[in-house]
Amino acid sequence: MKIPKTHPRYQSLKTREQIVVGVKNGITSIHGLLAHGRGEAFDYLLGEKTHTFGKKAIEASAALLVSSRYPAISVNGNACALIGKELVELSGLLNCPLEINIFHSSKTREKNIRKYLERYGAKQVFLPQKTCSILHLGSNRKYVNKNGIYKADTVFVPLEDGDRAKALIKNGKKVITIDLNPLSRTSQAATITIVDNIIRSMPLLITYIKILKTKDANFLASIISVYNNKNILRNAEKALRT
Numbered sequence: 629m630k631i632p633k634t635h636p637r638y639q640s641l642k643t644r645e646q647i648v649v650g651v652k653n654g655i656t657s658i659h660g661l662l663a664h665g666r667g668e669a670f671d672y673l674l675g676e677k678t679h680t681f682g683k684k685a686i687e688a689s690a691a692l693l694v695s696s697r698y699p700a701i702s703v704n705g706n707a708c709a710l711i712g713k714e715l716v717e718l719s720g721l722l723n724c725p726l727e728i729n730i731f732h733s734s735k736t737r738e739k740n741i742r743k744y745l746e747r748y749g750a751k752q753v754f755l756p757q758k759t760c761s762i763l764h765l766g767s768n769r770k771y772v773n774k775n776g777i778y779k780a781d782t783v784f785v786p787l788e789d790g791d792r793a794k795a796l797i798k799n800g801k802k803v804i805t806i807d808l809n810p811l812s813r814t815s816q817a818a819t820i821t822i823v824d825n826i827i828r829s830m831p832l833l834i835t836y837i838k839i840l841k842t843k844d845a846n847f848l849a850s851i852i853s854v855y856n857n858k859n860i861l862r863n864a865e866k867a868l869r870t
């Protein structure tokens with residue numbers, strides 16, 4: 629559908645269209661439409677802008693990703709449709725793998741997501757292995773790749789809900805998430821929660837990473853040490869309720 633640029637809700641409608649195209653192309657699950665609608669509602673309440681709490685979390689995420697020994701990027705159907713290109717760029721900047729990890733299990737969708745990411749130049753796209761799993765998780769999301777999430781010290785998980793963030797933490801990993809709902813289990817469990825729309829925060833995260841890549845370890849550690857995710861979530865909830 630062609631959306632006129634003059635439409636007052638142009639950006640929102642364009643993003644919605646991207647998700648619909650993702651479903652049509654076998655990348656996004658049909659359930660992804662519902663997840664997107666939920667996100668839209670929170671974004672509307674947040675004024676569809678990146679708040680200070682979002683920027684602080686983005687800066688801390690960049691510092692953590694740059695200083696991690698072995699970060700990995702987890703990709704699902706919604707993230708691929710909305711920010712697939714940026715995730716490939718992030719993987720190149722950090723020289724780290726992308727790993728497909730979807731909730732609504734489908735081998736076809738996994739392959740389509742991989743093809744999509746490779747079309748944008750992704751070098752390392754891993755799929756989950758039935759022979760390798762993390763502990764403390766019941767769903768098929770427990771299956772991971774031994775050279776990806778399994779090996780990672782920090783996992784970047786844009787946009788999902790559920791018990792995986794908690795399980796990853798219990799497996800000794802740091803978790804960075806982007807989620808418009810500060811009350812979700814993922815938001816509450818993550819090491820760093822960016823409460824913002826992934827379409828706005830990904831380009832910002834990339835900019836911060838480019839800057840912080842030039843800084844030394846002490847500088848990065850100083851950003852991480854003052855960061856407090858509980859405060860960030862509290863401020864995000866306050867913004868939602870006012």
Ligand code: PTJ
Pocket residue numbers: 656657659660661662663664665666667668670704705706710729730731732733787788789790806807808809812824825826827
């Ligand atoms: O591709 P799959 O099978 O792994 O499925 C992925 C989805 C997203 C469908 C699955 O993880 C799911 O069902 O997610 P939930 O439980 O609906 O949660 C999605 C979370 O993402 C909610 O907290 C939404 O508020 C949030 N969200 C949705 N769209 C955005 C978002 N957060 C940031 N930016 C968005 N654009």
